[in-house]
Amino acid sequence: MKVLDGQVAVITGGSRGIGLGIAKAFRAAGAHIVIAARKADGLRDARAELLRGEGTGDVLDVVANAGEPEQAERCVADTMVHFGRVDVLVNNAATNPYMGDLLELDLPRAEKTVRVNQYGMIAWSRAAWHAWMSEHGGTIVNIASVGGLIVDPQIGYYNATKAAMLLMTRQLAYELGPKVRVNAIAPGVIKTELARAVWEAREPVLTAKLPLRRLGTTEDVGNAALFLASEASSWMTGQALVLDGGATALPIAVDA
Numbered sequence: 001m002k003v004l005d006g007q008v009a010v011i012t013g014g015s016r017g018i019g020l021g022i023a024k025a026f027r028a029a030g031a032h033i034v035i036a037a038r039k040a041d042g043l044r045d046a047r048a049e050l051l052r053g054e055g056t057g058d059v060l061d062v063v064a065n066a067g068e069p070e071q072a073e074r075c076v077a078d079t080m081v082h083f084g085r086v087d088v089l090v091n092n093a094a095t096n097p098y099m100g101d102l103l104e105l106d107l108p109r110a111e112k113t114v115r116v117n118q119y120g121m122i123a124w125s126r127a128a129w130h131a132w133m134s135e136h137g138g139t140i141v142n143i144a145s146v147g148g149l150i151v152d153p154q155i156g157y158y159n160a161t162k163a164a165m166l167l168m169t170r171q172l173a174y175e176l177g178p179k180v181r182v183n184a185i186a187p188g189v190i191k192t193e194l195a196r197a198v199w200e201a202r203e204p205v206l207t208a209k210l211p212l213r214r215l216g217t218t219e220d221v222g223n224a225a226l227f228l229a230s231e232a233s234s235w236m237t238g239q240a241l242v243l244d245g246g247a248t249a250l251p252i253a254v255d256a
């Protein structure tokens with residue numbers, strides 16, 4: 001028997017990158033998968049890729065923006081019609097429309113960042129809670145970032161929303177226990193489209209500094225999410241797994 005045998009997992013931002021990596025890991029572990037994202041084309045390709053991969057679970061793709069609460073409700077309602085349950089929710093979709101100093105940030109981009117990264121986590125968790133988890137239990141995995149623990153010269157506001165996700169993970173663990181366990185993953189640099197500008201041109205420089213000497217992969221995050229979604233982590237809630245190749249295990253460079 002596989003660790004997610006027959007369970008149903010909803011993954012926001014599941015059409016590529018980390019979300020697709022998690023979807024692959026969950027399906028290989030026996031789950032049925034619901035992937036949600038904004039673009040139908042990407043979802044269709046991802047569904048086909050998942051069905052070609054390891055596992056036998058069904059795959060439903062739903063066009064839904066993580067920052068639109070009524071689309072979260074509709075996606076979860078579609079999931080209930082199609083599968084009749086929602087055992088696992090992965091709040092993975094995020095946006096980063098602004099790079100620069102906090103004091104230069106305009107309100108529209110601040111609101112968009114909060115709406116998708118922060119409020120999205122609440123809206124999707126609420127939809128899953130009311131549809132299934134409050135009665136039958138479940139697990140929620142939030143994809144935050146190691147940026148939520150540090151200061152960065154470029155993406156301070158995005159990181160602030162990730163810090164909020166880490167605190168809300170603990171808050172929701174308190175509010176939704178014992179029925180639902182809520183944990184987070186704080187990844188470092190993972191080789192996806194979102195982070196391409198960070199890693200593509202300077203991968204050797206970045207990896208040379210890391211204790212584990214390589215960047216992260218979507219498989220790394222998929223494995224961690226599988227642990228948090230499964231019974232293997234059954235006495236763990238409100239926590240964050242830092243997955244960064246050791247980036248936060250470096251000495252502080254006082255002479256830099």
Ligand SMILES: NC(=O)c1ccc[n+]([C@@H]2O[C@H](COP(=O)([O-])OP(=O)(O)OC[C@H]3O[C@@H](n4cnc5c(N)ncnc54)[C@H](OP(=O)(O)O)[C@@H]3O)[C@@H](O)[C@H]2O)c1
Nearest residue numbers: 013015016017018037038039065066093094190192194195
């Ligand atoms: N890559 C990294 O180094 C890294 C590090 C730390 C944390 N993270 C976090 O990991 C998560 C996934 O990032 P990624 O690197 O996998 O990004 P990615 O490769 O750009 O993939 C993003 C996924 O989210 C979807 N998406 C984007 N905005 C959305 C929205 N408003 N509503 C619904 N779906 C949306 C995209 O599809 P559509 O465009 O079709 O919507 C796509 O499926 C994010 O929360 C990110 O902050 C990434």
